[in-house]
Structure formats: C-alpha cells, structure tokens
Amino acid sequence: MPENPRRTLKLGAVLLGVGGPGQHHTWLDPQIPADASVDVRWYIARAQEAEAARFDHVFIVDSQYITPDSPHHYLSRLEPLTLLSAIAVHTEHIGLVATLTTSYSEPFDVARRLASLDHISGGRAGWNVVTSGDQGTAGNYSRDAHYDYATRYGRALEHVRVAQGLWDSYEPGALPRDREAGVFLDRSKLHALNHVGEHFRVAGPLNIERTPQGQPVIFQAGDSEEGRDLGAAVADAIFTHAANLEQAVAFRTELRERAAAKGRDPRHVLIVPGIHPIIGDTDEEAIARQAAVLGAKSFDKALAELGRPFGWHDFAQYDLDAPFPDVPSGESFRTQAEAVKRLAAEKGWTLRQVVEHQLAQGWSPFVGSPLTVADEIQRWFEAGGFDGINITVNSPADFARFTDQVLPILRERGVVRSEYESSTLRGNLGLPVPENRHTAALVP
C-alpha cells in the first residue's frame, strides 16, 4: 500500500431483509422470501453479492422490543452477532457490522462476543454502538423505567471504553504457546482492567486474546448533541442521514472538528451516511420508480409513524388542517420530535402539511440513470459530504443495478477501489490498528 493512498469512497450495505430505512414493505416483493428475516441462507447470499462487488462491510440493524403494531421487519429477525458469525464463515473479505445496544447489555459480554466474531472472521468485526430508543425495551430487561437520555449516553460512552479496555487485556505476544519451553502464557502481558465507573465495575481480564484487528471497528449513529459527542469520542465511522449536500458537508465538518477537539485525528473518523439510490435506465424512469415506491406509502401510515418520536402519540385525534398540535417530545427519538416541532413552527404548517412533508422526506437525493447517480455520489464525496456510503435498497435487483451499473463508473474514475486492500475491515477502511494501551505506555 502506498504511503499516502488516494482517498477512496468506502462502501457498506444494510443487509436486505433485516430492515433498514425503506425496507418496510420488502416482504411483499415476490423476489424476496417472505421469511427472509429469519433465513440465514438469504443473508449469506446477499453478503456474498456485496463481497463480489468489493463492499467494505455489511451492516445489521436491530431492536429489542416489539408490539403487534411494530413494522413487519421488526417482528421476527435473527440476533445480529449470531447471524454475522454464520456469514463470517461463508465470506472472506467483507466487514461484518453488528448493531448492539449499550443500554441493556454488559460490556464484558459484548466485548467477548465481538472479539469472538473478530477471531472467527479473521479481523472483520464491527460494532454499531447504539442506545435503545424504544422505552418498551426496559420491560424486557427487568427495569421499571427506561434510562433517561443523558444516562443512556453516559452509559454508552462508559460501555465502549470498558469494552476497549477489555480488548487490550492481552498484549501482543502474551500467549507464546511455546511447547518446547512449556510456556503457554507470558503472565507479564495479561492485564486486569479494574474499571470502576458510574455505570459499570468490571475487573477483567477478558477471557479471549487480542483479536486480528487489535480492536473491532466502532460504528455509531445518533444525531442528537449527545449522539454527536459520543461519535466524536469513540467512533471509527459514523452513520448518519443526509438530506442534501450542504447538510452533509456541515455534519461532516462538525464531527471532524469535534473529534479533533478531543485529540483525535479527524481522518480516522469516517462519515458514512445511509443512502437509498433509485436507479433507472434513464432519469425519467428512475423518478417514476421512486414515485411508485413512495406512492405505496399511505398518508394514514405516515400519520401513525409521526407519533413514534412523541412516545407513539396518536395524531389521528387532531384536525388535520389546524396548526400542528403542541405535543411533548417522547424520551426516545427526541431529536426527531424536536426537529419536527421546530420545522412546523418556522413554516407555520398544519398537521396535514407536516405529514405530507414527512412523506416527501422519503425522497432520495440519489435518483436517476446510472450515470446521474454515479455523478451525484462523486460530487458529494469530492465536496466532503461523506467518506463512504451505506447503501439501503429494496430488492436484490436494485442492489444489482447499483453494483453492475453505478459502481463500474465510479471504479473507472478511481472513486472506489477495484480490489480489497487488506484482510481486515480496519485495513480496508484505512484505519490504523489501535496500539495496545499496555505496550503504548512503554513508548517514551
């Protein structure tokens, strides 16, 4: 690898069937098994397709609370790490990113399972750090009440720090396994953590050795003040939503500055928004396709979904043509609720206008012919809108349109690379291996 390799666009794929944004109705698609969400063979095949297209990683979303009214793709799905371990042994290069909440898990268990995936995959594990947004999750974990917002983010930061500390339990070379000398362990290179914090007390050491990546790659999403601060503190890569290029550049600039202010190298904080490309043979065909997809979503469904960031408040009780009602934000997805209220107040919108805006929000900035979509991705990338993209699509055919028609253009232009450059996810993302804290301390 050259010392200053040309910066290339990183590529992730939200695995179809698990349910990313825009995947709510995939079970109706005859191209997709209706029970894809629990079909490991389906996921393995999708990951292999992404690997054949030289994607850096696949990504599994998650949640841990359902009601009969939950979206279809929440109702029954495989647990992310169990799923990714099965994918790991049927792929060779692609990164494997699992969403795991810090709100209802223990850092020792999470660190251990991710380290296992990193060993099993030969250095391809990633952790998408989230806090649980659904208040109902508390009820599945023996708690009377969900954590408040500040506690959730405080717990998340401490959780990641503890996991990182546990991943350093074994220095490189701590297990010589020298049969002739009869030495399995070099005791001087095994370290307890003895962490005592506000949310966790964890003695360690972790019962698994240093992994091929040194530490699994940390992904993070969350757009609130607390979420941005957490990402700037610990994330190697940050997921976000990008409605337009100006917003994307502003977000990336801010996050890089926040990371620098924390003493980090901003080149090692990749901004990777989710994008939903809609590709047709011509721009017109793509626009018509998007209209068909969005047209399938009803006003009533959008009205019901509006309630989510307001604690599943029922907005159907109000006059659609009266000013947007004064409803308190919920504890979960608070940032979304506040953005809706701010917009409604600024524009003086009625409830109907807010819902219509929400419907239109589903429209993607990446719609058109393969050339149009490739041009737009390149423009955003070169303008500093993102370091990579995380693709969500609605069908294998849509994914194939992107890999077979858009990617060759970007590859030809050198925007994306043609081959994997490393055997690890960290290597392919151009991220350094974190030095073990116990050996780092020895360096003058």
Next chain:
Amino acid sequence: MPENPRRTLKLGAVLLGVGGPGQHHTWLDPQIPADASVDVRWYIARAQEAEAARFDHVFIVDSQYITPDSPHHYLSRLEPLTLLSAIAVHTEHIGLVATLTTSYSEPFDVARRLASLDHISGGRAGWNVVTSGDQGTAGNYSRDAHYDYATRYGRALEHVRVAQGLWDSYEPGALPRDREAGVFLDRSKLHALNHVGEHFRVAGPLNIERTPQGQPVIFQAGDSEEGRDLGAAVADAIFTHAANLEQAVAFRTELRERAAAKGRDPRHVLIVPGIHPIIGDTDEEAIARQAAVLGAKSFDKALAELGRPFGWHDFAQYDLDAPFPDVPSGESFRTQAEAVKRLAAEKGWTLRQVVEHQLAQGWSPFVGSPLTVADEIQRWFEAGGFDGINITVNSPADFARFTDQVLPILRERGVVRSEYESSTLRGNLGLPVPENRHTAALVP
C-alpha cells in the same frame, strides 16, 4: 419412525480444544494447533467428524472469569453461541449445545440468541443451563458479590422458565405472510409474557418467531441438591459424572423419580454422563496409555486444584501426613468440597491420601480394547446407567479410535443407530416438541 422405536444410546462430544474434563494439556499435543481454542476452522472440522460418526450433538463448555493461574483452555476461547453459529452453517445434522450461565445474563437476550441459533441451524440448538461457579465472575458484571447458592439456583430456574415463555411468544401459524391478502401477522397468535418474578420482570413478546424445534433442547449439569432439583424441573438432558455403574444407576433412578414427582414423563429426561474412553489395541495397551496420561499430572498440581472448591484455599501450607485439615467449603463448587470432606472423615485420610485419591479419580471406567470399551458401554446402558454419553477425549486420534473402532461394534449390536432419524436435535434425541402454551390451553 416406528411408534415405539428401540431405545438407542445418544452420543454427544465435548468439542476438543474448548477444554472439557481431561483436556487441560491438549495444547502441548503436536496433533492440535496450540491456538485451537480460538480457531473456528479447527472446531468446524471436529464437528464435521462428529457428524460423520452420526453423533447427536457437540457440546461447548464455558466460563467467564480468568486469572493468570487459570487452566490454559480457560484463558482464551471463543464465546459458545458465536462459535456454534459458525459451525451450524458448515454442518447439517448434528446438534449444537452451548453452555450459557443464568447468573450473569438476561433471559430476553439468551432466549433470543438461542432462538436465532435454532433458526440458523434448522432446529439443532441446545442450551446447557449453568450457574456461574467462579465468584470472580461477579467482578466482571458490576456486582460487589457473587450470588449465594440458593439465589443462583432460584435465578436459574426462573431464567429458564422466562426463556421458555418467551419462546412461546408466537404460536405456530402466527406469521402467515400472506402476500395476496396482505397479512403478515395474525395478531391473535402473538403473546406478551408479562412475567413478574423474584429475579426478573420480562414483558415480551420475543422478537423472533417460533423455532424449528418449538424450543431449543435444555441440558443441565450440577450435582448438588439444588442442581438435581433444577435438572428434574427443566432439563431435557442432564450431564453428570459417573465413577461407577452403581452410582450411575442410582443417579439416573433418582433424577427420573424427581422428574416424575414434578409431573414429567421420565422418558423425556435423558441422563448423559461425560465419559473419557481410553482405547488401545489391547486392554494392556489402553491401561498403559491411561497411566501415561495420568502420570503427567503432578501431585503438586492436584494439591493446588484441590483448593478450588474451598475458595482457592492454599493446601500447600499444611503437613501432608497430618489428618485432612478443617477448611470451610467455598461458595462455588460447594458440593465438591463437601464430598471431599465427607470422604476424608469417613476414611480417616491424611491430606496426602486425599490428593492421591483425587489423582486416581481421573481414572476412567472405560479403558481397554475397542471390544472391552464397547462391552462396558453397552453394559452400563442396558443396566440403566445412562441414556447417552458425552465423550471427552484428548486428541482427534483418540476420537477416531472411538468412532472407527468402538462405534461399529455398538452399531452392529443395535445399541447406537446408523443414521440420523430427524432433522432436529430434539427429534434425534427422541424428545417431543413442547406444545406452545397458548395453543395447549385451547385443547379440552
């Protein structure tokens, strides 16, 4: 399958490298990669060998606390469910049993991960329910003190009951996924649990549908009064140690009676002791091989290990030839400590005699030529000593001796079956699929 199939011996294998009883020194064996404990390819190959020999299941042991003095095979190993998921997609028939503690886990998470493995494997998941024996585990899970014995077992029983309740969240047919009718979920067949107990409050429902086995198979080990009671209450199969046939028959008789007293069919509680067969071309060669293996274990090491059930008490401080010292039992492995003290008192043994007895305890009742070992296994099986055996060996060559030389004799005699009889672990073990509690309630 005939209505009353002939009872056949069930076969399990402790996967070599993870470290079962007798596997402490395997890293020194040049036949075994020194880092086998984190090598997924090693485990997959071993599981495939066991599948080729028509074993019912492979079994992964576990613990979550290490010190520099821990046995080698504890120091660095893969987390059981992550490992078994990788094995699942490289095997087709063999059952996959994961040891998971109830002491430091949440039933919602455990139920979900096991259900995922059951879907991924097409109905081959098993859960070896344990309580954490090592007090130090508390320090990795933000607790000041380890649970006391009664609390550990109370928590274990409630944990399993909650997991079983969550596995019944979706009745059969709850997800019709009828595209033409547009019906994904039949809401009348999705059930919350709303469990409120002493140790857990879990609302449910679980976010994964009914699994191929209805419920993963429950294994359990633990020889104390509390352990036996837990096994009789919830286990489909019980691991144990069998020093001689009389003990084995007494244990099996007692456990079946306990299960019957709880209203269970004792035929659905399989007793499956771990056995360590040592096979030679002749009986003499096998006995010599055992002496060589046990001779490698030093008196000093046995003296140190004696301390474990006494809270890692240091017995080296005492006169070896004085009567066995009066040391209180530890909180962990209390039953072991009490058995040692009882034996020492009954026999009037010195500390040296107790340690020598512990060393001799390692001797297996299944040592000899292939014919001798096959005869002895058949004799125990037919006398009601066990329903199956869980094989631990020290090398792939030892495993091959058992599968290639002993199993054909047992197969010829009809003691073990020649082919898998079912696509699920439950089916191969001859265990019924538990009826979903919500449909069972409808039956008059």
